[in-house]
Amino acid sequence: MNGPGNRDYHRSVRPRCRVKPPLAAPLFQWVWEEGMGAGTVLKTIQTQSLKAGMYVVKLHGPWLQHPFWRTRFVVDQDDVDTLLASPVDRVDIDTDRGGDVDAAGNEDAHGPMPCADDAALVLAAGLPPKSGGAQAHAGMGDELARARLICDDGRALVEAMFGELRMGRAIVLDGARDLAARIDASVSRNPLALVSLARLKTADDYTYLHSVAVAGLMSAVARDLALPEQQRERAAIAGLLHDMGKAHVPLAILNKPGKLLDEEMALMRDHPAAGERLLRDAGLEDPDVLHVVRHHHERMDGNGYPDRLAAEDLPVLTRICAVCDVYDAITSNRPYKAGWDPAESLRRMASWQGHFDPLALKSLVRVLGIYPVGSLVRLASDLLAVVVAPGDHPLAPPRVRIFFSARSRSHVFRRDVDLGASSDRIVGIESAHVWGFRDLEKLWMP
Incomplete structure (x- = not known):
């Protein structure tokens, strides 16, 4: 049998070059997205009409440019505020699984509230309980x-x-x-x-x-x-x-x-x-x-x-x-x-x-996390960094420690960046072996 239980399997599939950026999106979607059942009622609304308790199923625009790493979730007020401050101008909502808007664009007070499945999905995604009682x-x-x-x-x-x-x-x-x-x-x-x-x-x-x-x-x-x-x-x-x-x-x-x-x-x-x-x-x-x-x-x-x-x-x-x-x-x-x-x-x-x-x-x-602590990543700025911690929000990009310029192939002044609050972003995974980096843990361990 040739598989993970076979030690020689790992040689045959060892990565020889850095992973291309498109791999990030499919893995994320595989982890977070839930299937849509037949008869699902979807509605496209302006972000300004979004209210806490609505169930978002799509953020319009390239996934790397929106502020979340997940596209289907019940939004709370913090999520709404984040989206309002982002370039996302439209979202699709599932009115069967969350709140709706009336014809005037106002929140429908009689619309369905998040159901038990939504609560389970939020918890499964690692979000803290809405009560704020998470330890x-x-x-x-x-x-x-x-x-x-x-x-x-x-x-x-x-x-x-x-x-x-x-x-x-x-x-x-x-x-x-x-x-x-x-x-x-x-x-x-x-x-x-x-x-x-x-x-x-x-x-x-x-x-x-x-x-x-x-x-x-x-x-x-x-x-x-x-x-x-x-x-x-x-x-x-x-x-x-x-x-x-x-x-x-x-x-x-x-x-x-x-x-x-x-x-x-x-x-x-x-x-x-x-x-x-x-x-x-x-x-x-x-x-x-x-x-x-x-x-x-x-x-x-x-x-x-x-x-x-x-x-x-x-x-x-x-x-x-x-x-x-x-x-x-x-x-x-x-x-x-x-x-x-x-x-x-x-x-x-x-x-x-x-x-x-x-x-x-x-x-x-x-x-x-999609990028676990210790992952070596390339940023859009052509800087290399090591992931040092997950983001502050469960849906946010991680925090990284920049230390090398791929463009000049030289070390740069080390600095920590919260990618959730930065214009820079991860575009791919790099191989420490290919770059000749050793002991990367010294970069992320306190």
């Missing part, structure tokens, strides 16, 4: 300090568990449960700090820190999907334990820089089943976690391994792990390949038909 996230810098400790402790714990298993000893899971709780707490304070930091791992650290990264990603996606608290706890522990079966794969195979032989690949593909056996022997009885461990390399089209399960046999945590596992794998430095750019990775994952649950993948994009 504020901790600052990126503050949480990164805590996340460093979690990553250090996590690496040590996972390495110790691997060592015990390699020597044929049973492992004690109490430490893993405590670490999973710390990971989930960090994600609750700031969903980007730990997952951004855990992505930065050397090839030698990959096997151990990968488990920490997947635990953080799974916890963040579980929260984004509003899973019950018990399921969120299981998501973190499942991510931490999902690759325990690799303890029975020789290090020479795990760290081999070249193509694996058929018998070596067979050993690699046995690690999910081996992990389930090892964790059962250690006393783990949670069926959801055990399912994740055994089946995180299954695919929605039934072409995964070890059991080629169909989509209906894959519960939500297993679907989430399949997405998070691949994302961290392809964005990390490995013995046999350099990690891909985070934004490029999301675009490629969206193009792999049949691999992932679309809802889980869309949730991951909402958590990370």
Whole structure:
């Protein structure tokens, strides 16, 4: 099988040049837009007639020139004010899903209010509740300090568990449960700090820190999907334990820089089943976690391994792990390949038909952003920048740190720019490898 579960697959699709700008719009539309049902009532109105509570389905004009990265949403007053100050002069509204205007262009007080589906869509897009009761996230810098400790402790714990298993000893899971709780707490304070930091791992650290990264990603996606608290706890522990079966794969195979032989690949593909056996022997009885461990390399089209399960046999945590596992794998430095750019990775994952649950993948994009922290981007000004933080508004472009001129091929004075309040904009993704940039994390980490 040639796919994300095959280490040689990543070589065959490694990007060799920067991504062309048009890729940004399709990914965004894939993440945010909802299908329009038959009989939908649409109306084009002047932006001046837009009122809070209306459901916008289209902003007229090129998508890169309007102030939002999403084109279908219930507008609040802040959205209305932003649109009034923008070049957008007309919008299309769905009067079945939001407020209407009367013949004189005034708000129809008797028009339909946003329905339950609209509220779910707003929450799914990552917007705060309209009541304003959303808990504020901790600052990126503050949480990164805590996340460093979690990553250090996590690496040590996972390495110790691997060592015990390699020597044929049973492992004690109490430490893993405590670490999973710390990971989930960090994600609750700031969903980007730990997952951004855990992505930065050397090839030698990959096997151990990968488990920490997947635990953080799974916890963040579980929260984004509003899973019950018990399921969120299981998501973190499942991510931490999902690759325990690799303890029975020789290090020479795990760290081999070249193509694996058929018998070596067979050993690699046995690690999910081996992990389930090892964790059962250690006393783990949670069926959801055990399912994740055994089946995180299954695919929605039934072409995964070890059991080629169909989509209906894959519960939500297993679907989430399949997405998070691949994302961290392809964005990390490995013995046999350099990690891909985070934004490029999301675009490629969206193009792999049949691999992932679309809802889980869309949730991951909402958590990370279309341009995740650490992405190298080219601006319309021909300046290169690294994404340092998401925008202030969930629909806004990110904040970036400019450091290089592509035109003069020279470094420039570093400065931070909020693209949501700037005339500059992202026009494409760049390859740090092609440009010869190393240690880009030093640019975005506080």
